[in-house]
Amino acid sequence: MIDVATPALKVSRLHYAYPDGRAALRGVDLTIAPGERVALLGPNGAGKTTLVLHLNGILHGGGGTVEVSGLPVTPADRAAIAEIRRRVGIVFQDPDDQLFMPTVAEDVAFGPANAGVRGQELDDRVDEALAAVGMSEHRDHVPHHLSFGQRRRVAVATVLAMRPEILVLDEPSSNLDPASRRELAEILESLPVTVLMVTHDLPYALELCPRSVILDTGRIVADGDTAALLSDRELMRGHRLELPFGFDPVAAAASRRP
């Protein structure tokens, strides 16, 4: 028998319609191996957020299944969902949705403390997560006094402190200046986790994710090498994906950091 590693994420025949009857996912199949970094691309309204909200059971009730490292996402089973939410860390687009404590360190400690982590283990997790995003010296600062880019990094740290197996990021580069954008890319590249990144920033997808998936009208319409997909003009045009003027994905991929 061939020994195939358990996928980090396995989405099978996933369907979902919102209560108003609008079909948002129409049979999505997606398998991601441990350690992969995958960009989830697609035009507005394609179903990207709807798919992400299924990965830890926030949305459910349509057809199909989601498994995280072999564990099914079963929203009715509270213990299973708690474990799924530990395994799948979602960094939302607006960091202010994730930061609400008086200090950076308390925000980062909140998730693991809530999951029962205490004492030295909790301190270690906070230190480790803040170090991973280069924010250790801001641990006692008030989150809302930080810059937007710093708040996004702290939001990533709040998720890393849960030691997730999959990090899901919604538009991680939005509203970042070029230096913050590059710094966040370096941080994300250094993390030893599986990454699924929703983005409209196609150069960022190319920089960070060897593989991309294009979702449109609730279906996956392409799945493959990011540079190859971005170079396919017909595919891109057909799904309202536009590269910045003059951007050459093949040249950019060739000059990517090793």
Ligand SMILES: Nc1ncnc2c1ncn2[C@@H]1O[C@H](COP(=O)(O)OP(=O)(O)OP(=O)(O)O)[C@@H](O)[C@H]1O
């Ligand atoms: N709460 C909701 N109630 C009803 N329909 C919704 C709701 N949220 C999203 N939709 C619809 O579901 C479809 C998929 O939306 P979704 O937000 O998942 O797309 P998206 O790819 O994340 O878009 P964007 O790039 O604009 O963030 C769209 O047609 C959208 O209008």
